[in-house]
Amino acid sequence: MLEIRQLRYVQAVAEELHFGRAAARLHIAQPALSRQIQQIEQQTGAALFVRTQRKVELTAAGALMLERSRSILRELEQLEQDVRRAGKGELGRLTIGFIHSSTYGLLPRTLQRFRDLYPDVELELREMSIADQATALGRDHIDVGLTRPARYAPGIETLSIMEEDFVVAVPAYHALASSASTPLARLSNEPFILFPRASSPLFNASILRMCEAAGFTPQAIQTATQVHTVVGLVSAGMGVAIVPVTAKNMQVSGVAFLRIQEDPPPVSVVLAWRTSRETPSLRAFRAIALTVGEEFMAAQARTRLRR
Amino acid sequence: MLEIRQLRYVQAVAEELHFGRAAARLHIAQPALSRQIQQIEQQTGAALFVRTQRKVELTAAGALMLERSRSILRELEQLEQDVRRAGKGELGRLTIGFIHSSTYGLLPRTLQRFRDLYPDVELELREMSIADQATALGRDHIDVGLTRPARYAPGIETLSIMEEDFVVAVPAYHALASSASTPLARLSNEPFILFPRASSPLFNASILRMCEAAGFTPQAIQTATQVHTVVGLVSAGMGVAIVPVTAKNMQVSGVAFLRIQEDPPPVSVVLAWRTSRETPSLRAFRAIALTVGEEFMAAQARTRLRR
DNA sequence: TCTATTGATGCCCTGGAGGTATTACCGATG
DNA sequence: CATCGGTAATACCTCCAGGGCATCAATAGA
Numbered sequence: 316m317l318e319i320r321q322l323r324y325v326q327a328v329a330e331e332l333h334f335g336r337a338a339a340r341l342h343i344a345q346p347a348l349s350r351q352i353q354q355i356e357q358q359t360g361a362a363l364f365v366r367t368q369r370k371v372e373l374t375a376a377g378a379l380m381l382e383r384s385r386s387i388l389r390e391l392e393q394l395e396q397d398v399r400r401a402g403k404g405e406l407g408r409l410t411i412g413f414i415h416s417s418t419y420g421l422l423p424r425t426l427q428r429f430r431d432l433y434p435d436v437e438l439e440l441r442e443m444s445i446a447d448q449a450t451a452l453g454r455d456h457i458d459v460g461l462t463r464p465a466r467y468a469p470g471i472e473t474l475s476i477m478e479e480d481f482v483v484a485v486p487a488y489h490a491l492a493s494s495a496s497t498p499l500a501r502l503s504n505e506p507f508i509l510f511p512r513a514s515s516p517l518f519n520a521s522i523l524r525m526c527e528a529a530g531f532t533p534q535a536i537q538t539a540t541q542v543h544t545v546v547g548l549v550s551a552g553m554g555v556a557i558v559p560v561t562a563k564n565m566q567v568s569g570v571a572f573l574r575i576q577e578d579p580p581p582v583s584v585v586l587a588w589r590t591s592r593e594t595p596s597l598r599a600f601r602a603i604a605l606t607v608g609e610e611f612m613a614a615q616a617r618t619r620l621r622r
Numbered sequence: 623m624l625e626i627r628q629l630r631y632v633q634a635v636a637e638e639l640h641f642g643r644a645a646a647r648l649h650i651a652q653p654a655l656s657r658q659i660q661q662i663e664q665q666t667g668a669a670l671f672v673r674t675q676r677k678v679e680l681t682a683a684g685a686l687m688l689e690r691s692r693s694i695l696r697e698l699e700q701l702e703q704d705v706r707r708a709g710k711g712e713l714g715r716l717t718i719g720f721i722h723s724s725t726y727g728l729l730p731r732t733l734q735r736f737r738d739l740y741p742d743v744e745l746e747l748r749e750m751s752i753a754d755q756a757t758a759l760g761r762d763h764i765d766v767g768l769t770r771p772a773r774y775a776p777g778i779e780t781l782s783i784m785e786e787d788f789v790v791a792v793p794a795y796h797a798l799a800s801s802a803s804t805p806l807a808r809l810s811n812e813p814f815i816l817f818p819r820a821s822s823p824l825f826n827a828s829i830l831r832m833c834e835a836a837g838f839t840p841q842a843i844q845t846a847t848q849v850h851t852v853v854g855l856v857s858a859g860m861g862v863a864i865v866p867v868t869a870k871n872m873q874v875s876g877v878a879f880l881r882i883q884e885d886p887p888p889v890s891v892v893l894a895w896r897t898s899r900e901t902p903s904l905r906a907f908r909a910i911a912l913t914v915g916e917e918f919m920a921a922q923a924r925t926r927l928r929r
Numbered sequence: 930t931c932t933a934t935t936g937a938t939g940c941c942c943t944g945g946a947g948g949t950a951t952t953a954c955c956g957a958t959g
Numbered sequence: 960c961a962t963c964g965g966t967a968a969t970a971c972c973t974c975c976a977g978g979g980c981a982t983c984a985a986t987a988g989a
Contacts, residue, residue, distance in 0.1 A: 317702050319625050320946090334967060347947045349968060359702060361709020365898075366967065368955045375715075375901045376708035383701045387694060394690045395624050395666060401683035402668020408682075591672075594682045627977090641936060654978045656937060673936060675986045 317355070319391065322384040324351050325363060329381040332371045400435065404595025408437040411600075412448040413461040416542045419564035421477065421584060422461060425607045429600055436596050444514065444540075452589055458597055460587040461604070463517050472590045474601060477608030478581040479559045479615065481525070483573045484549045496574035499529035506536035506554035508545050515540055517582065522557045525579035546570055560615065574619070584608065624662070626698065629691035631658050632670060636688040639678045707742065711902025715744040718907075719755040720768040723849045726871035728784065728891060729768060732914045736907055743903050751821065751847075759896055766904055767894040768911070770824050779897045781908060784915030785888040786866045786922065788828070790880040791856045803881035806836035813843035813861035815852050822847055824889065829864045832886035840864075853877055867922060891915065 327337035328348065338345040356363055363377035373381065400406040413422050426438065441457060448460035453468050467473065483502065485491050491501065510518040526533045536554045539545045543565050545556045550569040559582050563572050586601055634644040635655065645652040663670055670684035680688065707713040720729050733745065748764060755767035760775050774780065790809065792798050798808065817825040833840045843861045846852045850872050852863045857876040866889055870879050893911055895904060 316626060317698055318627075319623060323623075335965090343946085344948055345966085346949085346968075346970095351946080353968085359705045359709060361705050361902075363705075368966070371967090372898075375903065376705050379708050379713070380701065380705050383697070383704070387697055387701065390690070390694055390697070391624055394687065394694065397690070398666045398668050398670075398683050398687050401686050402666060406686070591679075595668075596682065642934090650977085651979055652935085653937075653939095653980085658977080660937085675935070675984095678936085 321355050322388055324348060325380050326384050328352060329373055329377055402595060404599040405433050406435045407596040409596050409600055410439040410457045411459055412441050412443040412451055412457040414445060415442055416561055417461050419561050421611060425604045429603050433599060452587055459600060462585060462587055464583050464585055467587060470590055471587055473585045473587045475583040475585045476605045477584045477612050479561055480581045481557050481575060481579055482560045483555060483575055484546055484558050484570050485555045486549055486552045487569045487571055491573060492571035494573055496576050498576045499526060502555055503531035507533035508537050508548045508554050508556040509535045511538040511540060521582060529577060628662050629695055631655060632687050633691050635659060636680055636684055709902060711906040712740050713742045714903040716903045716907055717746040717764045718766055719748050719750040719758055719764040721752060722749055723868055724768050726868050732911045736910050740906060759894055765899060766907060769892060769894055771890050771892055774894060777897055778894055780892045780894045782890040782892045783912045784891045784918050786868055787888045788864050788882060788886055789867050790882060791853055791863045791865050791877050793856060793859045794876045794878055798880060799878035801880055803883050805883045806833060809862055810838035814840035815844045815855045815861050815863040816842045818845040828889060836884060
């Protein structure tokens with residue numbers, strides 16, 4: 316089979332139409348080039364050049380080979396570049412699972428920054444519940460999940476990229492609505508909108524635990540899986556709720572958010588991925604998500620200090 | 623730059639996912655392959671394979687390289703084949719000039735046979751006068767001309783591919799129309815349709831010469847450049863003419879053709895081309911045109927014998 | 930713990946690509 | 960017409976990168 320070297324030599328001679336100059340351009344001596352061309356001609360059985368003593372001319376076969384060689388050499392160069400970029404994670408495809416609540420801030424900012432830095436990595440986005448992401452990771456349906464801590468199968472690695480505080484959400488007309496913060500105990504007799512234990516075990520357990528620490532068990536009047544549904548129900552006046560602070564970004568009117576004076580443990584947003592499917596793009600995505608998470612937390616801290 | 627060998631090695635390992643088997647397939651030893659792959663990875667800075675002790679897996683960069691390598695290797699193989707074919711004249715493009723009279727038999731049959739044998743040579747056809755072909759050859763506008771003997775510039779080679787007899791054409795109602803042949807002297811008082819000396823010097827001179835040998839000078843009542851126009855005028859009853867025998871194939875009714883008893887020298891059809899632009903396709907075309915010409919002459923001879 | 934498998938490493942060898950010197954060929958030039 | 964200049968081809972030698980063989984290292988499985 317033809318070698319790349321041979322294509323480059325043919326190209327040089329065909330373009331210079333002069334063995335000496337072509338050899339100089341290739342940084343080899345003229346006899347070596349002459350021999351290589353001869354060998355190619357022998358190998359293909361086709362005369363590529365007509366060497367009359369005073370000039371070199373292309374034959375039809377030579378012209379064909381020049382044209383095609385150029386194209387192959389271009390492709391090869393492109394391939395090498397692309398492999399290099401793929402190795403650095405600048406090229407490829409990343410399928411990202413994410414929970415709905417991350418669409419309010421964390422996800423869009425991460426995506427924007429990632430696209431700026433790695434414009435040639437195709438991103439595919441899939442909104443999925445925490446549980447669905449766990450199984451999707453196991454089946455390689457997604458490369459990475461933007462999700463919450465949970466029990467993952469072995470081989471799944473997680474990285475906490477941000478912790479967010481819980482806040483209390485009350486209807487705008489509620490007596491507490493104008494306060495900046497409240498002890499949890501003040502809510503002991505309020506009707507609660509809670510997360511169902513089955514589908515949102517993390518939120519459910521965290522909230523029950525903090526209420527119990529405050530000395531009461533919240534009375535559920537309704538449950539809802541997604542944070543934004545819960546906030547919607549609060550806005551409709553059905554009751555109060557404890558939600559992660561990102562809920563503030565959801566643009567639901569008629570709801571006031573209050574800091575919890577007991578400072579209960581925050582809830583994490585994590586990235587989850589399969590260790591064996593680590594790719595450079597994934598590493599890059601992790602790094603970016605982490606810094607974005609840190610920025611969000613810094614913003615949270617500033618807000619807290621201002622009050 | 624990447625070498626073809628490297629692409630083939632990557633492809634083999636990527637497809638086998640096993641260094642030992644891949645090496646066997648490449649007819650080299652496993653250590654050599656391991657080293658080559660390492661070198662490629664170092665050269666591109668991208669990990670192509672993940673070697674866990676029990677199995678080999680592709681990375682994203684490796685998958686990319688596999689796919690693109692396949693395509694480049696295919697192209698390269700195709701290139702080598704095509705160059706080989708171009709060298710044998712089975713591929714390329716041939717621009718052919720031809721005189722109008724060759725369209726009745728010689729040209730179509732040559733083209734048909736050439737296309738059968740060399741289906742991948744593109745043929746471009748240009749009807750041109752003898753003089754135009756001479757200049758077109760000098761300017762490389764055509765690769766070969768199907769024409770008549772003439773004075774060509776130096777560097778133009780010609781090959782006679784067939785000789786055709788002259789015959790006499792008379793209107794169907796003419797007294798001679800039912801004869802198979804005639805001596806030229808019988809035409810001494812007929813009105814003649816002749817070829818103009820300026821644009822058809824060969825026919826003009828040949829006809830004048832044979833008439834003079836028969837003892838008379840033909841009386842021109844009209845001149846016309848193309849054979850089929852001349853025959854048309856004969857059919858219209860304007861006079862008689864001396865034309866090459868191919869005129870019989872022109873499907874003009876109301877004309878009778880007679881052999882000339884003096885057997886004057888025939889006229890040639892020649893191929894003309896520029897020596898320096900000799901290509902394999904051109905050689906192939908010459909060979910085919912020559913055999914077709916011989917077949918036509920054999921057919922002429924048979925016809926002559928039958929009478 | 931031992932064995933089998935498989936990729937990596939060390940060391941040597943060789944073919945072929947490349948270099949230098951030279952030749953062969955031809956056109957130009959006085 | 961002899962000579963010179965330019966150019967591709969040839970002869971011969973060198974050297975190195977790709978390849979082979981032997982072996983190691985790491986891990987899974989019995």
